[in-house]
Amino acid sequence: MKGIIFNLAEEVVSDAHGADAWDDLLDASGVDGVYTSLGNYPDDDLHRLIKAGAESFELPPYDVLRSIGTGAMPLLAERYPEFFEPHTSARSFTLTVNDIIHPEVRKLYPGADVPEFDFDETDPDDLVVTYHSARRLCGLAEGFIEGAAAHYGERAVLRQERCMHRGDECCVIHCVFSPA
Numbered sequence: 768m769k770g771i772i773f774n775l776a777e778e779v780v781s782d783a784h785g786a787d788a789w790d791d792l793l794d795a796s797g798v799d800g801v802y803t804s805l806g807n808y809p810d811d812d813l814h815r816l817i818k819a820g821a822e823s824f825e826l827p828p829y830d831v832l833r834s835i836g837t838g839a840m841p842l843l844a845e846r847y848p849e850f851f852e853p854h855t856s857a858r859s860f861t862l863t864v865n866d867i868i869h870p871e872v873r874k875l876y877p878g879a880d881v882p883e884f885d886f887d888e889t890d891p892d893d894l895v896v897t898y899h900s901a902r903r904l905c906g907l908a909e910g911f912i913e914g915a916a917a918h919y920g921e922r923a924v925l926r927q928e929r930c931m932h933r934g935d936e937c938c939v940i941h942c943v944f945s946p947a
């Protein structure tokens with residue numbers, strides 16, 4: 768996993784819980800904690816940090832991941848405005864993940880193993896997002912979607928019809944966006 772994810776997690780945790788919270792998670796998880804944005808790190812490091820966060824913040828691991836995704840979007844919008852500026856809605860932004868954002872991520876972070884998304888736009892009020900990734904970080908994906916909605920002044924109501932954590936082969940997330 769690319770270090771940028773760890774860097775974002777550190778910023779989100781530190782902003783929400785104080786600078787010592789990240790160090791406490793590093794200690795509790797037993798991971799090294801030195802992450803450079805371009806570096807590659809074991810997926811298990813993130814899983815261990817999420818588990819430590821769940822215990823520390825008394826939240827399910829899924830909710831910790833989701834809050835990291837939500838909190839990371841303002842940071843990403845600030846660092847990479849070119850991804851956000853062409854869009855006026857979270858729906859339009861989300862639809863660019865495979866074709867614009869992930870190819871750019873691969874340029875910025877060579878070797879990045881990004882998830883794959885399929886989209887069903889049949890219903891104009893319900894964007895159906897299918898998430899495929901061996902990492903099973905659908906909570907992070909949901910947080911990114913919620914964070915994108917907030918960035919565009921919207922609210923996202925998400926419902927997971929299927930989930931790899933419940934034994935399904937992929938996650939299917941229904942997204943309904945509305946003004947905040």
